[in-house]
Amino acid sequence: MSAGRLVVVVAARAVWQTAAGAVGKTARAPAVHSDVDEIDVVVIGAGQAGLSSAYYLRRFGYEPLVLDAADGPGGAWRHRSPTLTMDKVHGIFDLPGIRRDLNDDRSGGRDLDGERSGGRDSDGGRSGGRDSDDGRSGGRDSDGGRSGGRPAAEVVPAYYGDYERRLGLRVVRPVKVAAVARAGERLVVTADTGQWAARAVVNATGTWTRPYWPYYPGARDFRGRQSHYATYRGPAEFAGRRVVVVGGGHSAAHVLSELAGVAASTLWVTRSLPAFSDADFGEQARRAAVARVEERVRAGLVPQSVVSVTGLGHTPVVREALAKGAMERLPMFERITEYGVRWADGSSHEADTIVWATGFRSALDHLAPLRLREPGGGIKVDGTQAVREPGLQLVGYGPSASTIGANRAGRTAAENVRRFMTGGSPASTAA
Numbered sequence: 001m002s003a004g005r006l007v008v009v010v011a012a013r014a015v016w017q018t019a020a021g022a023v024g025k026t027a028r029a030p031a032v033h034s035d036v037d038e039i040d041v042v043v044i045g046a047g048q049a050g051l052s053s054a055y056y057l058r059r060f061g062y063e064p065l066v067l068d069a070a071d072g073p074g075g076a077w078r079h080r081s082p083t084l085t086m087d088k089v090h091g092i093f094d095l096p097g098i099r100r101d102l103n104d105d106r107s108g109g110r111d112l113d114g115e116r117s118g119g120r121d122s123d124g125g126r127s128g129g130r131d132s133d134d135g136r137s138g139g140r141d142s143d144g145g146r147s148g149g150r151p152a153a154e155v156v157p158a159y160y161g162d163y164e165r166r167l168g169l170r171v172v173r174p175v176k177v178a179a180v181a182r183a184g185e186r187l188v189v190t191a192d193t194g195q196w197a198a199r200a201v202v203n204a205t206g207t208w209t210r211p212y213w214p215y216y217p218g219a220r221d222f223r224g225r226q227s228h229y230a231t232y233r234g235p236a237e238f239a240g241r242r243v244v245v246v247g248g249g250h251s252a253a254h255v256l257s258e259l260a261g262v263a264a265s266t267l268w269v270t271r272s273l274p275a276f277s278d279a280d281f282g283e284q285a286r287r288a289a290v291a292r293v294e295e296r297v298r299a300g301l302v303p304q305s306v307v308s309v310t311g312l313g314h315t316p317v318v319r320e321a322l323a324k325g326a327m328e329r330l331p332m333f334e335r336i337t338e339y340g341v342r343w344a345d346g347s348s349h350e351a352d353t354i355v356w357a358t359g360f361r362s363a364l365d366h367l368a369p370l371r372l373r374e375p376g377g378g379i380k381v382d383g384t385q386a387v388r389e390p391g392l393q394l395v396g397y398g399p400s401a402s403t404i405g406a407n408r409a410g411r412t413a414a415e416n417v418r419r420f421m422t423g424g425s426p427a428s429t430a431a
């Protein structure tokens, strides 16, 4: 596979200006260096989706360069609240090829970059051979080991770090990609530390860096504190406070389950009526939900949240919040006041703190030079293939925004890259 230096400055600028017009006027246009590293495949992001893609690319004979903005392994999981323990998450699937060892919790208490090699090979030691989740088996999401009470923010990064080391993946961090632009036959990836001219790019940048914080009138007048779930680090800082929790998903349930009994009061508000789901979310229901999200991204619409298609399942945090009586829901308020929130009928509620558990959006700003956004706000994706950019795969986006979806998307993306490199047509099913 090729790796070398390529001078692309002239081609890059020409394409930039002719293809873009308007793009050329934005501040996003990266300065193209006089020479850049030439490479086959760049994977952007080293979460579940990026690592899974790297694993399958490797199996297909490519040696991808994985660029990750974080200081260490773990993707979004390294940033989650220490109170989100393994027994509270609802199913984290193993990465392909190497399983997380359920019976060994030593890694979590140690340096995440420690020496220990924790995971057991799912393929009996032949890393890179047969995979534990080949897109048909569904992987494994139980956590029957001793890690149950340990923070996911320790357990998962330790596993990912171990995975990267054992497979010898070429992950470089911290490297934040600022732009991806087409330059002739190549996609030029521009980061704070360098530039690469790739034949194909797999984008796996997740959502964690883009918390969604809806605007409500009066937000600036509020004298209390507002925070997003992205910065939630447990109930201690809310002790004795009157807290309004906004949002209808599992993160709201997580906050409510922990604040009940610690905060002076909690009030839960959601935009639409929460759809509690008793259904065992089996394979058929999962496929139906995935198909609905898939339909949206194929049409170029913004992907829906998982809860909007699956309903709010009776996960451990939901059960705990319900048992504590913390899930008496009120409709969304109309505005924020100096001292709390007010509804359209004039009723109000005093609060010291508002927690926005309102989800995340896909972190795709660096793809702006490719001009892939549709009028519907999303990027048209078929399987993992960006419809308007043959060299680009999107994994962990829309229907593949779960650990199991990310595994399968990684395989689809790698297959598509191989087909693209060898002149075939892309596969259309990711999940």
Ligand SMILES: Cc1cc2nc3c(=O)[nH]c(=O)nc-3n(C[C@H](O)[C@H](O)[C@H](O)COP(=O)(O)OP(=O)(O)OC[C@H]3O[C@@H](n4cnc5c(N)ncnc54)[C@H](O)[C@@H]3O)c2cc1C
Binding pocket: 044, 045, 046, 047, 048, 049, 050, 067, 068, 069, 070, 074, 075, 076, 077, 089, 090, 091, 092, 093, 175, 176, 177, 178, 204, 205, 206, 207, 208, 209, 251, 360, 363, 366, 395, 396, 397, 401, 402, 403, 404, 406
């Ligand atoms: C609150 C919450 C709870 C969840 N709970 C579960 C659960 O219990 N089970 C489950 O299966 N799924 C859960 N999910 C979904 C879960 O996050 C995904 O399944 C999966 O872990 C995301 O993987 P990813 O690789 O797509 O993204 P991430 O894990 O976010 O990884 C993206 C990586 O890209 C890097 N990156 C971002 N931008 C750039 C850039 N410009 N340049 C370079 N690198 C960049 C980031 O540093 C990060 O390392 C949850 C999601 C949320 C928000």
